[in-house]
Amino acid sequence: MDSSDWELEELEAAFQEKVGAEKRIEPKDWMPDKYRQTLIRQMSQHAHSEVVGMLPEGNWLTRAPSLKRKTILMAKIQDEGGHGLYLYSATETLGISRDEMFEQLHSGKAKYSSIFNYPTLNWADIGAIGWLVDGAAITNQIALCRCSYGPYARAMIRICKEESFHQRQGYEIMMTMAQGTEEQREMAQDALNRWWWPTLMMFGPNDANSANSAQSMKWKIKRQSNDDLRQKFVDATVPQAEFLNLRIPDDKLKWNEERKHYDFGEIDWEEFKAVVKGNGLCNRERLQARVEAHDGGKWVRDAALAYARKKESRKAKAA
């Protein structure tokens, strides 16, 4: 071992001690390279998910069934774009640019939440996304509010506030649909049937199969395990479905008095893998839409840059 190895070991020990003492890591603090890389991966994936997530909901923006619903949906999608922007900025504090993150998304190197590879087929899907998908996201994100990396934790606190409004509006759409005409009820049930299992997959693999979990827990990036968070979500959501008088598509779903939790069926991980690999109904469209927006918008960004430079040099000449 030479002196630089000693030094590194000391730095790592001091870092772990700081994390253990629940102190926040800030951008200028020393951090292990793997910690930095893990956060870049996780935070950029989170940012991409917000932005790609605008697409399935945007799919119904021009068809929202009342002007009030259209307004609420537009505001919600705008929030998500804002979350994306905020998260990209937070990720930039780790030394990666937004353009680099876009390149990684467009090349397939970076992922976004696989839930957005599912299509929105009827209006109740907009309700189901708010109620279930945003509900699952909040469950994850509340845990992240205590994440060891300061900028991420602070972003989560702010984002959670808006997400809870999103979830409420989603549930309200579901309630209106579930209490509406027979056809609306069918749409609501159909949406729940399609979104339930993919939502449970959002919490990631079972703890026994989760590759990155142990290290992330040690670094306090992650505070609760995938299975714990999933259970928490199921426990909170089942009574809400009962209140709507809708049926969750799981024959094994049952209250377990001993555990004081709901038991539920096994997730079809083959489907999960297939969709992650690109075989979902909308994988291609989602990525293509982002690539086209970015590549198609290059001339606009170039023009803005060229104009800013011209203005700068005119100012310099005038001075």
Added chain:
Amino acid sequence: MTDNDMLFDYLLRLGDNSLILGQRLAEWCGHAPMLEEDLALTNIGLDLLGQARMFLSYAGEVEGKGRDEDRLAYFRDTKDWRNLLLLEQPNGDFAATMARQFFFDSFQYLQFEALARSSDERLAGIAAKSLKETTYHRRHSTDWIIRLGDGTDESHEKMQRAIDAIWGYLPEMFDMDAVDDAMVADGIGVDVTALRTAWDGYVNDVLAEATLIRPEDSWSVRGSRDGKHSEHLGYILAEMQFLPRAYPDAKW
């Protein structure tokens, strides 16, 4: 037409303008050239939707037949829509969207400024609120006209082409018919012909700064005040009105 019918029609024109342009901007959602513009376009779209709801709700009350904002938005066919032809034109590329937005914002700014002095207090209130929003919209679209016009060769060419392509839809903004005349006579509405000089002045200054050429007035298309539209409106309505039309008994 009674005075009441005329006020109803006048309010529809204002509401339909905001709604159809807002609907067009909604089409951009998630597809803008940069995330900041996704936010800006939805922001403007939200303002326009809010304006539309205020104008259409008021229109429904004036009409007195129990039609609310949604009944008016979702259950009228093309011939009953009063939005300017300019606003139903497709988004095209970002330059085309900004050209449409800029010429309308520049007009709407002046119209709301005048309408804020309307003898109809409710209308004046809506206009005063909308004027604040439109001030921001106009600044946003003006900045883009200048950036794209005086940006790169490619953006300059695209911007000029976009302006040339919609130029003939602009004169309709300054038309007056019997409804407009009656509203002006009652002190409710705006004499839009009187806005022309100020509009020309503003637009000419911006185009000059953007190094863009103001096209010749060689063509003009009109008809919206009589419910005559381009073929685009039918598709906008088909998409927008689909759910309430398909399930007329449903509440959403």
